[in-house]
Amino acid sequence: MYEYVHGGDIYTARDLTNNPHLIDFSANINPLGLPPGVKEAVMEALAECHNYPDPFCRELTQALAAYESVSQENIYCGNGASEIIFRLVLASKPRKALLLAPTFADYEKALNTGGSTVEHYPLTVEHDFRLRKDFLNMLDNSYDMVWICNPNNPTGQVCEASFLQEVLERCSPKNTLLVVDECFMDFVDEPEKYSVQHLINSHNNLLILKAFTKTFAMPGIRLGYVLTTNGRIIERLRAAGQDWSVSIIAQKAGICALKQTEYLRKARQLVKKERQFLLEELKRLGVRTYGSMANYIFFQASDCPDLDKKLLARGILIRSCANYRGLSKGYFRIAVKSRNDNLLLLAALKEIIKVESR
Ligand SMILES: Cc1ncc(COP(=O)(O)O)c(C=O)c1O
Numbered sequence: 001m002y003e004y005v006h007g008g009d010i011y012t013a014r015d016l017t018n019n020p021h022l023i024d025f026s027a028n029i030n031p032l033g034l035p036p037g038v039k040e041a042v043m044e045a046l047a048e049c050h051n052y053p054d055p056f057c058r059e060l061t062q063a064l065a066a067y068e069s070v071s072q073e074n075i076y077c078g079n080g081a082s083e084i085i086f087r088l089v090l091a092s093k094p095r096k097a098l099l100l101a102p103t104f105a106d107y108e109k110a111l112n113t114g115g116s117t118v119e120h121y122p123l124t125v126e127h128d129f130r131l132r133k134d135f136l137n138m139l140d141n142s143y144d145m146v147w148i149c150n151p152n153n154p155t156g157q158v159c160e161a162s163f164l165q166e167v168l169e170r171c172s173p174k175n176t177l178l179v180v181d182e183c184f185m186d187f188v189d190e191p192e193k194y195s196v197q198h199l200i201n202s203h204n205n206l207l208i209l210k211a212f213t214k215t216f217a218m219p220g221i222r223l224g225y226v227l228t229t230n231g232r233i234i235e236r237l238r239a240a241g242q243d244w245s246v247s248i249i250a251q252k253a254g255i256c257a258l259k260q261t262e263y264l265r266k267a268r269q270l271v272k273k274e275r276q277f278l279l280e281e282l283k284r285l286g287v288r289t290y291g292s293m294a295n296y297i298f299f300q301a302s303d304c305p306d307l308d309k310k311l312l313a314r315g316i317l318i319r320s321c322a323n324y325r326g327l328s329k330g331y332f333r334i335a336v337k338s339r340n341d342n343l344l345l346l347a348a349l350k351e352i353i354k355v356e357s358r
Contacts, residue, residue, distance in 0.1 A: 003323075005105050005323050006027075006105065007024075007026030007027045007028070007317075007319040007333070008024065008026055008027030008219065009026070009317075010022055010024050010317065013312060013317045016312070017312060017313070017315070019315050021315060022312075022315055022316070022317050023315060023316050023317065023337075023341050023344060023345070024317045024335075025316060025317060025318045025319070025334040025335045025337060025341075025345060026317045026318055026319040026333075026334075026335070027219065027319075027335060028153075028184065028214055028294070028295050028296040028333075028335045028336075029213070029214060029217045029219060029335065030187075030214060030215060030216060030217035030267045030271075030295070031217075031267065031270060031271065031274070031295075031335070031336065031337045031338050031341075032217065032263060032266060032267045032270065033217050034216070034217055034218060035216050035217070035256070035257045035260035035263040035264075036260060036263060037256045037259070037260065038216070038218065038253050038256050038257055038260075040256075041252045041253050041255070041256035042221075042249050042252065042253050044252065045248050045249045045251075045252035045253070046249070048248050048252075049247075049248055049249070051248065052244055053244050053246060053247050053248045053250075053251060054248075054251065055243035055244060057077040057246050057251055059251065059255055060077060060246070060251045060254050060255055061075045061077060061225075063254070063255045063258045063259075064077075064225060064254075064258065067258045068197070068227060070197075070200065070227055071229075073231065073234070074200065074227055074228060074229050074234075075225055075226070075227060076225060076226050076228075076234045076237045076238070077223065077224070077225045077246050077251075077254075078223075078224050078225065078226070078237075078245055078246065079222045079223070079224075079245040079246060079247075079250070080211065080213060080219075080222040080223065080224045081181070081183050081209050081210065081211040081213065081224030081225075082106050082224070083222070083224065083241070083245055084209060084224050084225070084226050084237070085106045085107060085110045085209070086106070086110045086113065086241075087237050087240045087241050088110070088177075088179060088207065088226070088233075088237065089110040089111055089113065089114040089116065089145075090114060090240040090241070091233060091236035091237045091239070091240040092144065092145060092177055092233065092236065093114060093116075094111070094114070094116045094143075094144035094145035094177070095116060095117065095144055096116060096117040096118075096119065096142055096143050096144055096145075097111050097116050097117070097118050097119070097143060097144065097145040097146065097147065098118075098119050098120075098121060098138065098139070098143045098145070098146045098147070099111075099118060099119070099120050099121070099147050100120070100121050100123055100131065100147070100148065100149065100152060101120040101121065101122050101123060101324075101325040101326035102123060102129070102152075102154060102155065102321065102324035102325055102326040102327050103123075103147070103149045103152055103153065103324075103325075104149050104152075104153045104181065105323075105324070105325075107147045107149075107179075107181075108325070111145075116144075116145075119138075119143075120325065120326070121135050121138055122326055123152070123155065123157070123326065124326075125290075125300075128157070128290050128291065129152070129155040129157050129290050129291060129298075130157050130291075131148070131152075131157070131159050131163070133163075135167070136166060136167065136170060139167065139170040139171065139176070141174045141176075143171075143174075143176050144176060144177065145176065145177045145178075145179065146167070146171060146176055146177070146178050146179070147179045147181065148164065148167070148178070148179070148180050148181070149180075149181040149183075150164070150180055150181065150182060150185065150194060150195075150196075151184045151185065151188055151194070151291070151293050151294040152291070153181075153183075153184065153296075153333075154296070154298050154319065154321050154324060154327075154331075154333040155290055155291040155292075155298045156184075156290070156291035156292040156293050156294045156296055156297065156298050157290070157291035157293065158188060158194045158291075158293045158294075159194065160193055160194060161192075161193060161194055161195060161196050161198075161199075164178075164180060164196045164199075165196065165199060168196070168199060168203050168205070168206060171205055172203055172205055175205055176205060177205050177206075177207060177233075178203075178205060178206050178207070179207045179208075179209060180196050180206065180207070180208050180209070181208075181209040182195055182196075182197070182208050182209065182210055183209060183210060183211040183213070183214055183224070184214055184294040184295060184296075185210075185294075186214070186215045186264065186268070187214070187215075187267075187268065187271045187294045187295035187336075188293050188294055189272060189293070195208075196208065197227065200227055200228060200229050201229055203229075204228070204229045204230040205230065206228065206229075206230075207226050207227070207228040207230070207233065208226065208227040208228070209224065209225075209226050210224065210225055210226070210227065211223070211224040211225075212224065212250075212253075212254055212257060214295070215264070215267075216254075216257040216260075216264075218253060218257070221249065221250050221253050222246075222247075222250055223246060223250040223251075223253065223254050270338070271294075271295045271336050274336045274337065274338070274339060274342055275292065275295070275297065275336045277339070277342065278297055278334070278336060278342055278346075279292060279297065281342075281346050282297065282299060282349075285346075285349060285350065285353055286353070287299050287300075287301055287349075287353075288300045288301075295335060295336045296333050296334060296335050296336060297333065297334050297336065298321070298331070298332075298333050299331070299332055299333075299334075300330055300331050300332075301330055301332060302330040303356055304330075304352065304353070304356050305322075305329040305330045307320075307332055307349075307352065308320040308332065310352045311345075311348055311349075311352070314348045314351075314352075316344065316345055316348055318332055318333070318334050318345075319332060319333040319334070320332055321333055
């Protein structure tokens, strides 16, 4: 039977608990919710929905080009970053690809669908799930595609741009495509130390994946994009699926969201403060955390492998990471939310951990 493997499944959780008021810590979404004006932009867009959407997302890519300081022709928009992941595989048909483990599940799902051979670089608990120098040794000329999630999901560990540049130097002579998923980069402190966006002009085998989902809290609207100077890949991405995957609603919502710079500044400030608060409180509870440099916290609670179920019974949904390749029961991920929600989670955790240690 098909198994849904991601966070954010409030629907199953509601069915299981009969609780319509669950607090969802399982999806890593900007805690401020939809940016100001987006709801109104969506309502206005409804009036245009008797037309097909612009297949080239002209107005949106123009706004994105200004926002990201790249050329408009270096942007391709899709129905969420996930859709672009599948299109990238269809567009480039890699025979063999290299992934981190654990990492976001859809890279492997897409590669499996495309019939690629997939190999993994293990991120281990002994090294706090960090990507290490010896990754470079794996980059022989057999790979057509390498995927790095930065910051990585679920660990929240980051790679410095200088290291990724070394990866890129190894990939370039062989024309290996390097996909760097920066969907959570907006929530990292000092993103300029980690983002490789400045390298797209000099390396046309580099693709950077980004999403409105997390940054602008609009997973239900579905909007993501890729940045690359590889015009051939962009052409192939267009050819690899329907022309209208970005709805009029998503295009208008995106254009409106990009103007909300104050919203984003406040969100980053809030995430920074609340992430620190959660990390300190979890430490106080004796919970071992790793990485956690973005808007989510990755931790181990080996003494309580059913923590997700116990929290669900208390109306709180968290992400068990047991189904990530390379992880097992006892690893969990929580989103950084508002102080109020974080306090509710911590109170429930305290209760559970007290009962467990009795
Ligand atoms: C690292 C990473 N990339 C991409 C995605 C997909 O994002 P979207 O909702 O835009 O498809 C996710 C979703 O969880 C993710 O964690």
